[in-house]
Amino acid sequence: MILTPVYFIRFTKRNRMAQAIAFQTALGRLGFGQPAVAALNTNGINETLDLIGLNEKDIAQILKIIHTATPPVVVPYIAQK
Numbered sequence: 001m002i003l004t005p006v007y008f009i010r011f012t013k014r015n016r017m018a019q020a021i022a023f024q025t026a027l028g029r030l031g032f033g034q035p036a037v038a039a040l041n042t043n044g045i046n047e048t049l050d051l052i053g054l055n056e057k058d059i060a061q062i063l064k065i066i067h068t069a070t071p072p073v074v075v076p077y078i079a080q081k
Contacts, residue, residue: 016047019047019048019049020046020047022047022048023046023047023048024037024041026048027040033073035073036066036073039065039066039069039073040062040066043062043065043066045062
C-alpha cells in the first residue's frame with residue numbers, strides 16, 4: 001500500500017496528538033498538576049520525543065522557569081525526582 005501525502009499527514013497528526021495526550025496523562029500520574037503540565041507545554045515539552053536530547057541541566061532550567069512563573073506553579077518534589 002502506498003501512502004498518499006495527505007493520508008500520511010493526517011496519520012502523523014493523529015499520532016502526535018495521541019502521543020501528547022499519553023504524555024500529559026503520564027505527567028499527571030507522576031504528580032504534575034494541570035498548571036505544571038500546561039507550563040511544560042508552553043515551554044515546548046509536549047510529548048516524550050521532546051525530552052530526547054535534554055540533559056539534567058536543561059530539565060532543571062525548565063523546572064526553574066516553571067517555578068518562577070506568574071502565578072507560581074507548584075511541582076511536587078517527587079515529580080521532579
